Amino acid sequence: MDNTTPPALDEMKDVEKEKEMGNEEQDDDNDDGFVGLLNDVDQHPSIGVRTPSVFAESDEVFSEGEDTASKRSTMRRCRSWRTFLTLMQWSVRRQSSWVQLAGHQGNFKLSEGGEVLKRFSEVEAVCLQALMADPLRPFVPQYHGSVTKGNESYIRLEDLLRGLKNPVIMDCKMGVRTYQEEELTKAHTKPTLRTDMYQKMVKVDPTAPTVEEHEQRGVTKWRYLQWRDNTSSTATLGFRIECIMMENGSIQRDFKKMLTPAQVTEALLSFTKSQLHILKAYHSRLQALDEALKESPFFKAHEVIGSSLLFVHDRTSKASIWMIDFGKTIPSPSSVQLKHDVPWAEGNREDGYLIGLATLTSFVGQAISQAACRQEETHGEEMDSVHLQEQEQEQQEQEQEQEHTQTKSPGWSGRGNTE
Numbered sequence: 001m002d003n004t005t006p007p008a009l010d011e012m013k014d015v016e017k018e019k020e021m022g023n024e025e026q027d028d029d030n031d032d033g034f035v036g037l038l039n040d041v042d043q044h045p046s047i048g049v050r051t052p053s054v055f056a057e058s059d060e061v062f063s064e065g066e067d068t069a070s071k072r073s074t075m076r077r078c079r080s081w082r083t084f085l086t087l088m089q090w091s092v093r094r095q096s097s098w099v100q101l102a103g104h105q106g107n108f109k110l111s112e113g114g115e116v117l118k119r120f121s122e123v124e125a126v127c128l129q130a131l132m133a134d135p136l137r138p139f140v141p142q143y144h145g146s147v148t149k150g151n152e153s154y155i156r157l158e159d160l161l162r163g164l165k166n167p168v169i170m171d172c173k174m175g176v177r178t179y180q181e182e183e184l185t186k187a188h189t190k191p192t193l194r195t196d197m198y199q200k201m202v203k204v205d206p207t208a209p210t211v212e213e214h215e216q217r218g219v220t221k222w223r224y225l226q227w228r229d230n231t232s233s234t235a236t237l238g239f240r241i242e243c244i245m246m247e248n249g250s251i252q253r254d255f256k257k258m259l260t261p262a263q264v265t266e267a268l269l270s271f272t273k274s275q276l277h278i279l280k281a282y283h284s285r286l287q288a289l290d291e292a293l294k295e296s297p298f299f300k301a302h303e304v305i306g307s308s309l310l311f312v313h314d315r316t317s318k319a320s321i322w323m324i325d326f327g328k329t330i331p332s333p334s335s336v337q338l339k340h341d342v343p344w345a346e347g348n349r350e351d352g353y354l355i356g357l358a359t360l361t362s363f364v365g366q367a368i369s370q371a372a373c374r375q376e377e378t379h380g381e382e383m384d385s386v387h388l389q390e391q392e393q394e395q396q397e398q399e400q401e402q403e404h405t406q407t408k409s410p411g412w413s414g415r416g417n418t419e
């Protein structure tokens with residue numbers, strides 16, 4: 001379902017009227033310059049996802065292609081300058097198509113000036129700071145330090161969706177495990193049972209918990225995360241697709257049990273709509289990332305857990321991949337030299353990031369081959385049909401020619417004709 005339908009002007013006037021009457025529940029803009037994203041979210045009716053509503057509202061009012069004259073006439077139609085300014089604000093905000101695809105709900109705010117604000121984490125801030133001076137910098141959103149608003153601190157990040165038209169997004173969680181070794185230690189020494197995780201587990205597979213876990217109606221976080229890794233492609237392929245958002249705003253999250261290479265390749269083809277140039281751009285970007293990772297002192301010295309690659313393209317054929325989420329990325333002990341391309345065993349700290357990157361790159365490669373084949377098939381079918389049409393036309397022309405000759409023949413219908 002398209003959730004970007006703008007409200008009619010009359011509806012906006014109603015909003016304006018309500019504001020004048022002091023009835024509005026919440027102003028879109030807080031005084032501190034924030035867009036009220038967290039308060040201004042709508043439950044997406046078809047997909048159960050909270051998406052920002054306010055950004056979707058102004059396109060038809062002042063769309064990018066609209067000329068000044070029509071803006072003026074729209075302005076005249078507005079009841080007051082205040083209404084006009086409100087509409088302008090909506091329009092300016094609409095320049096970002098920001099949406100939070102995966103991750104903890106409520107962790108983000110959209111800030112003005114092309115930044116997103118993520119709830120502050122010391123671990124992540126330290127990583128981002130280091131990454132700004134690392135060969136990986138071109139693959140990471142720009143980090144602009146932190147900011148405190150009220151009681152909450154945030155990390156200021158470049159908005160990777162800024163300027164994109166109807167972006168298509170995919171979040172892939174990288175690595176062969178998504179839990180830190182510390183989580184495993186906790187599960188052994190001080191197990192805390194999580195009812196919410198037990199419920200999430202049962203929802204996907206009622207037979208997954210053990211008899212004991214069913215009795216306790218709880219599982220440890222490690223147990224849940226490990227189960228998620230084993231049920232999905234994480235443990236075997238070194239990454240998993242978390243979410244995909246298509247250009248119409250529809251979000252797919254049903255990848256929890258996606259395990260096989262064939263399924264992943266099919267998902268990649270569907271995500272890119274088999275567009276060869278997009279797939280090729282992604283392929284090159286993954287290869288470049290691989291090069292940068294090999295050069296990166298940061299990567300050598302860190303266990304990268306739960307980090308994602310954010311794939312983004314749009315209808316103007318912009319396509320890129322970004323490393324995001326360093327909330328569980330920690331320095332490896334100095335005694336450990338991480339390889340990133342070997343399996344994990346308790347204590348070795350390996351994350352399997354390069355295993356995931358290699359499989360992902362090869363699946364994008366396979367998707368390219370399949371897309372090319374499909375294109376050739378389609379082209380072949382088109383050629384066949386053109387050929388068939390040509391043959392039919394030729395035949396028709398021959399028949400007409402024959403008819404014409406016979407008409408001219410005195411022995412047939414030229415009865416009475418004299419030439």
Ligand SMILES: Nc1ncnc2c1ncn2[C@@H]1O[C@H](COP(=O)(O)OP(=O)(O)OP(=O)(O)O)[C@@H](O)[C@H]1O
Pocket residue numbers: 098099100101102103104105107108116141157158159160161169171306308310324325326327
């Ligand atoms: N810099 C950015 N620009 C645009 N979108 C972003 C950016 N950072 C994150 N996002 C969006 O927010 C989502 C969640 O990001 P992230 O993984 O950092 O959050 P999280 O809450 O730490 O996740 P998790 O629950 O996996 O720890 C991403 O899937 C993406 O859609």
Ligand SMILES: O=P(O)(O)O[C@@H]1[C@H](O)[C@H](O)[C@@H](OP(=O)(O)O)[C@H](OP(=O)(O)O)[C@H]1O
Pocket residue numbers: 178200221225228306327328
């Ligand atoms: O994707 P799912 O299946 O919903 O599971 C969540 C996901 O693994 C998150 O990465 C994790 O947060 P962290 O990365 O911060 O560990 C969160 O733990 P949490 O509930 O303890 O936040 C899990 O609930």
